[in-house]
Amino acid sequence: MKPQIGIVTLGVDDLDRSLAFYRDGLGLPTKGITADDFKGDDTHAAGAVVMFHLEGGLTLALYPRSELAKDAHHTIGAPSSTEFxxxxxxxxxxxxxxxxxxxxxxxxxxxxxxxxxxxxxxxxxxxxxxxxxxxxxxx
Missing domain, CATH: 3.10.180.10 (2,3-Dihydroxybiphenyl 1,2-Dioxygenase, domain 1)
Structure with missing residues (x-):
């Protein structure tokens, strides 16, 4: 593994609200919500995601917490602000x-x-x- 990180994904409760905060409030450029044509179901994650391509090659992604848990095949846990x-x-x-x-x-x-x-x-x-x-x- 190379010493690099390319994408940081934040699990969010409300994708539209988080998009507005980061795009409109903080001014980060994005194409908005993409891949929303992949609907998912009870066991398969939906695709709707927001990507911000940041300076230095890092991508910040916003993805619904529920879908991130399904995608990773992991039980959704309680959010904690002090984990990182x-x-x-x-x-x-x-x-x-x-x-x-x-x-x-x-x-x-x-x-x-x-x-x-x-x-x-x-x-x-x-x-x-x-x-x-x-x-x-x-x-």
Whole structure:
């Protein structure tokens, strides 16, 4: 296995709401919901997904939690915001503040206001509408 990650998929409760948050609220470019012609059933996952092609070659995907569980053949579990966080590297302290404000205006919950950390970074956290934790960092 090569030391790389190509796709991060977030399980979401409401695909339309999450699309609006990331596309309209945060400004990430996307073609919107695709593959919605694959309907799925009780045991086979439906196809509706949202893809954001990010800088550096990484893709952020949004996929309904129920369908992700079916696709992985795994029991759906309770969501937890503290299992992992996604990080955005900002170019300045001002950009950290701007992105946190933008996320809040789009419907995010700020969990920790931006401040200087003892290890030399300036950062703050928000949760998206599905509870996924993001840290916005300037170093």
């Amino acid at each position: 966080s996604l990080g955005y590297l900002a170019g300045s302290k001002g950009e950290v503040d701007q992105i946190l404000n933008q996320a809040k205006a789009a419907g995010a919950t700020l969990t920790d206001a931006a401040h200087d950390r003892p290890w030399g970074i300036y950062s703050g956290y928000f949760k998206d509408p599905d509870g996924h934790l993001w840290e916005v960092i300037w170093n």
